[in-house]
Amino acid sequence: MDHVKGNPTEEKFKNEDIVEESEVSEQAGIDDEIETSETNDIEETQLTEEDEKVILLGQQVEELNNRLLRVQADYDNFRRRTREEKEAAAKYRAQSLVEGLLPVLDNFERALMVTTENEETKSLLQGMEMVYRQLQESLKNEGVEVIETVGQSFDPHLHQAVMQVESDEFESNQVVEELQKGYKLKDRVVRPAMVKVNA
Structure with missing residues (x-):
């Protein structure tokens, strides 16, 4: 018994479906790439903001440290002057x-x-x-x-x-x-x- 060929119209629709699925896949891949790129941009922006915060905090810490050193030096000088004045007063x-x-x-x-x-x-x-x-x-x-x-x-x-x-x-x-x-x-x-x- 001869093999019955499928309906040409059905074959056409199947081929169109395959093409559409391929196009959909390609579009999905492009969309994923766009989303990934946007996500990376957002992450880079967030990292940049975090870096700025870290730099700002580092500057604040350095400034506070310098102020602390100046206060410590002033206090040491005050103690030295007081000691010298006491020694001179006794002498x-x-x-x-x-x-x-x-x-x-x-x-x-x-x-x-x-x-x-x-x-x-x-x-x-x-x-x-x-x-x-x-x-x-x-x-x-x-x-x-x-x-x-x-x-x-x-x-x-x-x-x-x-x-x-x-x-x-x-x-x-x-x-x-x-x-x-x-x-x-x-x-x-x-x-x-x-x-x-x-x-």
């Missing part, structure tokens, strides 16, 4: 007292320069000399020193030149004579010495 605590006693020392020295033959006056001067030595010893214990003058090179930090003279006994710029004693409290000059300086 030079007697300065105002010493400054007040220097005129007393000057007057003692002037009084002790008096010469007399009277026994009562001599006895009085001996008592004054004892008090003067005790006063000197007490000041020395606090770190008070007499500034050296005669024969020393003139130092504007230690000496106050009130007169310039010419002398063959001394070198140029050397102190020739002391007019008033100078004093230091530890390493600080309380009163410079008044001197004559060789030209």
Whole structure:
């Protein structure tokens, strides 16, 4: 029995269906690609926004860190200054007292320069000399020193030149004579010495 061929119209429709399915598949593939591309674009946009946030947060963290370091440095400087001020206050605590006693020392020295033959006056001067030595010893214990003058090179930090003279006994710029004693409290000059300086 001969094989019965299908209806040509049916074959045509089948072929058209196959073509349509292929076109639909191709279109679906294109749509998928478009969706994937759009998704990638969205993800890239989101990543970019996230990157910007991360960068911004990093800048804020760095700024806060710098501020913290500055505050820490300021605090360290404050502590150092406070410590130095306390040490200086302890070291030079007697300065105002010493400054007040220097005129007393000057007057003692002037009084002790008096010469007399009277026994009562001599006895009085001996008592004054004892008090003067005790006063000197007490000041020395606090770190008070007499500034050296005669024969020393003139130092504007230690000496106050009130007169310039010419002398063959001394070198140029050397102190020739002391007019008033100078004093230091530890390493600080309380009163410079008044001197004559060789030209």
